[in-house]
Amino acid sequence: MAASSKAIMNILQPAKRRKLSSSSPSPTDPLNLLNKSLSAKSTSSDLTPDQITRIELNKLSAKSKRNLKLCSQLVSNSKGSSGHVKLEELLVEDTWREVLPGELEKPYFKNLCKFVESEISNGSVAIYPPQHLIFNALNSTPFNTLKAVIIGQDPYHGPGQAMGLSFSVPQGLKAPSSxxxxxxxxxxDLGCTIPSHGNLEKWAIQGVLLLNTVLTVRNHQANSHSKKGWEHFTDAVIKTISQKKEGVVFLLWGNSAQEKSN
Structure with missing residues (x-):
């Protein structure tokens, strides 16, 4: 989406990560040296700001596609055995696993996994979004790139609509009223051009976390997976952002999402 041909990442200021008590990285750390090298190359180059923005977007897009491919492979490999992947394995973005230490091991999350996996294995009612897209919001928007959060309720519950990003629908489908x-x-507010479709993947890779309060739902049964544990998990995500990031913009759309402000 564009505002005077500008990307969302140019409209929103990058969020600062809060300083933690851990020690600073060693000057000789390989990753630190690599970052310095890349920074030096960027400074000495003749790239324009627009070119730098496009390069960064291409990198983020490639990472998002890589995460999506990993999830698709996990689902594909599981079909010969249990027919479903362990839910926690579908969160493949390392930056979120790093800032949510132990969250996936808590009793509530274990119970949530059993419930969702049972719903998928049952097969009598379709579960949305498809397995590989359940954590699409987190897998598409790494923690370190986060600038804004748009919180919705639960996934769209019609066939082919839900794609794991709040409010987003695949290109070709009519954009929902919300x-x-x-x-x-x-x-x-910003003079942005209204897109001709409702696919928000480009927002996600630019640092807009499109997070639903509940990440799964039964076919044509709104709120059918509420109060099963997803609310605890997304609360933990929001709390982590609030504690470890500064300057993140939150948009809470709908009553269920607005409860997160408490």
Whole structure:
């Protein structure tokens, strides 16, 4: 989506990560040396700001696609055995695993895994989004790139709609009224052009975390997976962002999402 041909990442200021008590990285640490080298190359280059932005977006897009491919492979490999992947394995973005230490081992999350895996294995009712997209929001928006969070309720519950990103629908489907309202607000406040489709993947890779309060749902049964543990998990995600990031913009759309402000 564009605002005077600008990407969202140019409209939103990068969020600062809060300083933690851990020691600073060693000057001789390989990753630190690599970052210095890359920084030096960027400084000495003749790239324009727009070119630098495009390069960064291409890198983020490639990482998102890599995470999506990993999840798809996990699901594909599971079909010969249990028919489903262990839920916790589908969160493949390392930056989120690093800032949520132990969260996936807590009793509530273990119970949530059993419930969702049972629902998928049962097969009598379709579960959305597809398995490989359940953690798509986190897998598409690494913690270190986070600039804004748009919180929704639960996934769209019609066939082919849910893609693991709040309010987003695949290109070719009509944009839901809730998303149209978001577009209208952006146009009014920032002068953004309203897109011709409702696929928000580009927002996600630019640092907008499109997080639903509940990450799964039964076919045509809104809120059917609420109060099963997802709320605890997404609360933990939001708490982590609040504690470890500064300057992140939160948009809470709908009553269920607004409860997160408490």
């Amino acid at each position: 998303l149209v309202n978001i577009f209208k607000e952006l146009k009014q």
